[in-house]
Amino acid sequence: MAPGLTEDAVPAAAACGASVRRVFTDIEAFGNALVDSGLPPVLSGRHDSGEFRAGVVARALGPLRLIALNTPAGECFRDARCAREADERFWQVELMTRGHARVEQGRRAAELGPADVVLIDPARPVRFASTASTHVTLLVPRRELRLRTGDAERLAGVRFPGDHGPWALVASLAREMARSLRGFGAGAADRSAAAVIELVSVALEAQLGDPRPGPDEALRERIVGYIEARLSDRELAPAGIAAAHHISLRRLHRLFEDQPLTVAALIRRRRLERCRADLMRRDRTVTAVAARWGFADPAHFSRLFKATFGYNAATLTAGERTGPADASECASPAGAPRR
Numbered sequence: 076m077a078p079g080l081t082e083d084a085v086p087a088a089a090a091c092g093a094s095v096r097r098v099f100t101d102i103e104a105f106g107n108a109l110v111d112s113g114l115p116p117v118l119s120g121r122h123d124s125g126e127f128r129a130g131v132v133a134r135a136l137g138p139l140r141l142i143a144l145n146t147p148a149g150e151c152f153r154d155a156r157c158a159r160e161a162d163e164r165f166w167q168v169e170l171m172t173r174g175h176a177r178v179e180q181g182r183r184a185a186e187l188g189p190a191d192v193v194l195i196d197p198a199r200p201v202r203f204a205s206t207a208s209t210h211v212t213l214l215v216p217r218r219e220l221r222l223r224t225g226d227a228e229r230l231a232g233v234r235f236p237g238d239h240g241p242w243a244l245v246a247s248l249a250r251e252m253a254r255s256l257r258g259f260g261a262g263a264a265d266r267s268a269a270a271v272i273e274l275v276s277v278a279l280e281a282q283l284g285d286p287r288p289g290p291d292e293a294l295r296e297r298i299v300g301y302i303e304a305r306l307s308d309r310e311l312a313p314a315g316i317a318a319a320h321h322i323s324l325r326r327l328h329r330l331f332e333d334q335p336l337t338v339a340a341l342i343r344r345r346r347l348e349r350c351r352a353d354l355m356r357r358d359r360t361v362t363a364v365a366a367r368w369g370f371a372d373p374a375h376f377s378r379l380f381k382a383t384f385g386y387n388a389a390t391l392t393a394g395e396r397t398g399p400a401d402a403s404e405c406a407s408p409a410g411a412p413r414r
Contacts, residue, residue: 096365098130108282113214115162115197117151136252137268140165140214143253152202155351155384165214166222167195168275170237170249174208181335183232188245190237190246194230194279201232211253224299226283228335233282241278249272285334294320295330299341306346309369313338345381346370354391361388 093315099105105127111114112133130145154181171187178185178193181203185193197200197214208371222230237246248271298320305311316338317327346368353364362373365388380388 097132098125098128100371102127105131109142112142114142114212115153115159115167116157117153118157118202125140132253134253135264136220136271137265138216139271141249141253141267142212142214143209144212145209146207148206148208150202150204153197154200156386157251158198158351158355160352160356162197164216165197165216166220167197168195168213168215168245169193169195170211170212170213170246174206174210174252176203176205176208176210178203178232180232181228185232185234187234190243192237192242193232194235194248194276196227196231199231211249213249213271213275215272215275220276220279222279223296225280225296227363230279230282235278235282241274241281245274245278257375291330294322295334298327298330298338302338302342303345304350306342307368309371311342311369312378343379344383347380350376350380350388351384351391354388359392361392364388 099108106117108131110372112131127147128148131142133140133142135141146299169187170192171189173189176187178187178195180195180199185191187193235242236328254270298316301316301319302311313327314324317324320327327338331341336344341370349368350364353359353367354361361377365373365376370379377388
């Protein structure tokens with residue numbers, strides 16, 4: 076057994092993928108265990124001085140993944156350096172069972188107490204800070220919840236009170252599931268997971284209100300899809316987008332007035348994210364990748380990339396993939412909740 080690690084046996088059914096609860100006295104080992112459990116990696120923040128002790132148990136229920144954590148007070152964060160393709164495949168539903176936490180994502184900050192729930196997009200930057208606490212994470216495949224892009228923007232980083240309404244059912248069920256998943260065969264596990272996912276979907280729809288998109292929202296969704304499909308086109312610009320959808324340029328801008336990004340900023344941001352993904356996964360030069368996604372001026376691209384992500388694009392090329400791009404650095408948090 077690795078230094079700083081003890082194990083407490085937990086009865087488990089193999090069909091459910093239940094695991095052994097592990098208790099850690101070493102921060103780095105705990106961070107690595109969180110990544111092994113399926114949680115996205117994070118970068119080090121701070122933690123309270125004194126003896127470190129944290130616990131984790133991860134279990135599978137059909138397509139669901141449950142991770143129960145017991146963590147000391149501290150902070151951690153996830154930024155673009157920790158980006159992984161796998162994190163784009165699920166949503167992270169976080170339930171506090173003891174203690175308090177602050178979760179920041181996008182322009183929102185959720186102050187969580189016991190029984191509160193928050194939806195987190197694992198593919199986007201996020202910051203955590205908490206007291207000594209226990210919490211349960213549900214990793215839900217995105218294809219199962221079927222959230223639209225606009226819905227996700229409205230819901231991520233929002234506190235959902237888990238003491239009443241649909242979220243009270245989600246919170247209660249998540250707590251019980253984290254305690255025991257014994258006796259599930261493969262078929263029962265899949266059906267039970269489907270029921271949990273349906274309950275989470277109901278709670279999210281209740282938070283949104285009318286699940287049917289209005290005319291503006293539906294048009295905006297079509298425009299976002301149009302943009303995504305044409306990011307490599309250097310001529311992609313607001314005027315052309317408006318013309319393609321038979322609306323005025325002013326109408327286009329008004330559609331995005333209440334969104335986190337303007338049309339032009341959305342195009343720029345998504346192109347930069349595509350560039351970052353290519354640089355991390357392929358052996359190509361910065362200039363070639365920038366040109367592929369519509370950036371004709373390499374110097375201008377480099378400045379935009381640094382301003383957006385906080386580090387140089389060149390650090391992600393195959394020959395220089397050290398420090399910021401290494402998942403190993405993102406796997407060793409320095410403070411709870413460390414995920």
